[in-house]
Amino acid sequence: MKKLLFYGGLVLIALFGLLVYNYNQQTKQSGAQAYMTNVAPWQPARLRIPNLSLDAPVIGVGSTASGKMDAPTSQAINSPYWTSVFWYELGAAPGQAGNAIIAGHIDRVGGDPAVFWSLNTLAKGAQIFIVTGEGKTLTYVVDGAKSYSANDPGEEAQNDVFGPTNQHHLNLITCSGAWTENGYDQRLVVFTHQENT
Numbered sequence: 001m002k003k004l005l006f007y008g009g010l011v012l013i014a015l016f017g018l019l020v021y022n023y024n025q026q027t028k029q030s031g032a033q034a035y036m037t038n039v040a041p042w043q044p045a046r047l048r049i050p051n052l053s054l055d056a057p058v059i060g061v062g063s064t065a066s067g068k069m070d071a072p073t074s075q076a077i078n079s080p081y082w083t084s085v086f087w088y089e090l091g092a093a094p095g096q097a098g099n100a101i102i103a104g105h106i107d108r109v110g111g112d113p114a115v116f117w118s119l120n121t122l123a124k125g126a127q128i129f130i131v132t133g134e135g136k137t138l139t140y141v142v143d144g145a146k147s148y149s150a151n152d153p154g155e156e157a158q159n160d161v162f163g164p165t166n167q168h169h170l171n172l173i174t175c176s177g178a179w180t181e182n183g184y185d186q187r188l189v190v191f192t193h194q195e196n197t
Contacts, residue, residue: 041134048129060089082108094130103173116174140192147186168194
């Protein structure tokens with residue numbers, strides 16, 4: 001009888017631990033999914049790049065305390081941050097006049113590939129598609145790419161990437177260059193223009 005109670009208690013403890021773990025995992029996942037799917041009709045919801053076999057959800061972000069564009073990270077290997085891209089909500093939205101900015105990580109914690117791992121292979125003329133919250137598809141064409149210093153990009157780079165324009169542009173950003181103790185030392189920017197504006 002004592003053995004039966006002992007083993008029954010162990011099973012209950014294991015079940016309770018499993019329930020707590022699943023609840024915590026579900027809370028984390030549903031919070032991220034709710035944020036990604038709560039998109040206004042005009043906001044970008046998905047980024048598709050057929051040449052890279054990329055189809056990623058878009059998460060809206062603001063700026064950090066230092067005024068730079070935010071790019072959330074996580075210590076979890078399976079975090080949605082590694083497979084999602086980040087739209088800079090303080091700038092233009094895709095489809096509007098201006099420089100719309102979307103960033104993505106090149107790799108995840110541990111060094112495995114992330115969403116923009118192959119962004120540097122995107123050639124001039126390649127098509128990029130943004131799907132808005134209302135299901136409208138916007139088409140962009142790659143004009144070229146350029147790398148900038150991550151620590152001191154300079155005023156010209158800031159203007160090229162984030163500055164005002166009457167044209168409809170989408171600039172894609174990821175890390176590049178060499179890994180240092182402060183992260184990668186360069187940022188790769190792929191410049192595009194919208195077709196049929």
